Amino acid sequence: MRKYLVALVAVVAVAMVAAPAMADMKASGFYRSKAYLSNYNDQSGSPSLRDSEAEQSNAFVEQRFRVKFDFGSENAKAVWYLESDMIWGDSSGSAPPGAAARNVGGALGGDKVQTETKNIYVWFKIPDTSVETTWGLQAQKDAYKGTFYNADLAGIFVEGKYEPISYLLGWGKLYENAEWKWDDATIYQVEVGWAPSKETKLGFNFYFLQDSTGKPGGIGRLDPLGPSGGPGPADNYDLKLYMPGIDGSMKLGPVKLSGFIFYQTGTFESTIGDPDVDVTAYGMDLRGDLALGPGKVFIEGLYFSGGDNPTDKYKAPITFGDFQTTSLTGPGGYAGWTSHRMIMMLPSWDTINVSQCLVGCSGGEYGDSLGNGGRGIWFIGAGYNQKIGDKMTVEANVGYLSATKLWSTNTAAGLDDSFRDKDMGTEINAGVDYSLSKGLEVGFHAGYLFLGGFVKDPPPANDFEDAYTTIARVNYKF
Template sequence: MKKKVLAVAAAGALTVATAVPALALENEFHGMFRVFGTVSNYADGGSGTALPKETDPQTKSFVEQRARLMYIAKANDDLKLVTHFEIDSRWGDNSYTTSRNVGGAIGADTTNLETKNVYLDFNIPSTPLNVKVGIQPVADSFKGIFINADAAAILATAKLGNGSIMAGFSRLDDADTFTLASAANRSASTPGKATRDLYLLDGKYGISKDLKVGAAYYVLTADQKDDPQYSYTLHTIGVNGEYKFDPVTVDGFVLYQLGRTSTASKVDFGGWAANLTAKAKVGPGTLKATFLYASGEQNPNPDDSSYVPVTNETSKGNAEHSFNEADMMIMFRNKWNVSGDRAILYNIRNVIGGFVGYNAPITSKLFANANVGFVAADKNNDNFGTTTAGDAKHDSQYLGTELNAEVGYKVYDNLTASLQGAYVMLGDYFKRTAANGQDPRDPYLTRIMLNYAF
């Protein structure tokens, strides 16, 4: 009897499997796990801007970890659902709770799974058009200096010969309660009443195998119907390009912004940003030199000539942009950071910087890189800190010089161990900005990291 039952069950399962082949999915799993221990008189496990203000800062030591898990349900080559999740924690932070970026204390057992992405990715039949709709990565074509974030969006991209064009829409905030609505007159409880939207148009074209050019037009609108003083329209227009002439590759971009606020004073935007980078094969490694400019304004308040990148208005102004090409660890946000995401220039604006780096493979498994960055404020104002006398003018516009280095070893193809260190020699911009008119101590950090990707 058992044999008959098993035979019937097997036959039934086989019949169902052959009758509905359209339900078959190709399942893909990807992800990463990163853990590192940090010793620093600057980093403290927090996120955002942190200005050097202490004459004798305490050395702190902590361990952070991050796991990212991606599951892709692929129906066929033209249709798939992409999901991406994240779990962050600092060892010893908290347990038995419900919150993001915690769960590393004894007991663990914390509900802390974050949703980074959930979007549908599909091609429209008989067209060159690909569409992505849902919460997904949204990045500009200017190395992330305007926006580099996860956001709810619809992006449509068409490949046309040697070029491509992308058009998209993203709702960054709906019923915003931080910047767009005043405390006295909120419409935050009504979706669609206090929105911040981003419209994107981006084109690229390969003139030859060595020359590529591109252009983009982004419109950022903030619409607070009940409180028009918080409304504005910001137009960002830019061009970029890349040219290869062995052994050097040169690329860069220029961005210009214009628009107007809805305040009674009708402030007109007019900020701009630019970058130029050169890379060359030198000896066993690659030498890179990059320059960055993002305009500022003498007046520390938002004004018409300061470059304006995208920030997160629902988390108190945190940056949703970056400039990882600088390869800084303290001056700018670092690509390896987890929830402890500190930087002197967390938001990229009012800055002039020059950066030089060298990456070298020492053996098939051992590698090293070193970088130096020279950073100044475009305008001498109070955006980065005050003097003890309350004077917005600082001794200099020079913020400081960062030196950093990394030595790594590939334990396996997917597992890398590395030792990193960074030190910033503060410039005269920070003179007398510590307590009692003293100079703050130069910040430093060291960390050892394991990174596994699959």
């Protein structure tokens, strides 16, 4: 009896000693699972475009678990954000033999070494000021709705506020090369916001991207043409890209307007005597949100400039999606711009690990960047969502996507869009989500994509069939 009493006292003593420390630790995160039936989405890579109705659909389940640990107080904390992704039934144990691997571990037996570090950083306030600093591997997003970048990166970001002015200063290291003194990829940014009222904001922004990874002896990490390949700057270049822009939002009666416009200029300077390639591009977005009866409506349009010869002058905006073509700087799962609410044609707002689209995500059929291989894009879309009772939400969305330009035919340079037109497709989708209890939600979403004349392989290949996807999802947030 005495030994049990001693053990109990020991446990209580340890708990009392640990309690103050535990009070400074907080855990939050989510579990999400998505079951697919689709002739478009599969388990990896770009979408499965079908050229015959006889081809089978894909059926699979993916899941993600994320947990974020905050250690500290309201003035300073360290953050460790972990992630585990898998496809049910993919692999287990040490398969492939002796190797750890990301995004697997869902087969019989489990036991895969595959937990990822998404973020790990320290955040702190400067005493007696409004200044906050984030130092380490962190999540950051541009002022342009994620069209330029929405990513995890290592760096230092400082923000503060002097009403009605706010500011953010940032420096991020995208890739550290080891051949030359200046041969890395780095982002610098300055954002200044002015908010004269609660419902009006105007932002002035400047970004500078230096990518010197393509110097001789290095491996160029930036590929503005995406995974579809083709011509354009690759190795043996040095890029300096300048990007000024404005973003803003305001309310006009019942309508909230938001948008941005930016300009890019720079040069891919050849390091081996080849002709330089100049970059001259711009992008803009305008969105309106309106409360309509019991629900809400939005209309959004995006325009990215483009050109017909990216080997001569690059006229489409360069984005962080252009770094997704290499495993060293683009691990996958990239989906920067999602306010359009598309789930097939463009990056999905609900991406876990299967990130597939026509353009603009890490599994883009025509590139991971919205620059579309130098052609550019334009998009117009609308959506409606409504809450039914306290537990159910329904939505419906439609969008149209087009290339801004087509490549001129130059087979020697790898340019040939002669068999395409600019129409990339029209998507309609709808969904319903239901809250079962606090934090726990189930839902069903479906989409249909009418493929346009852009989505073709060169003759004599058959035309692709229109695509569909259905998704049953479970999401628990804690």
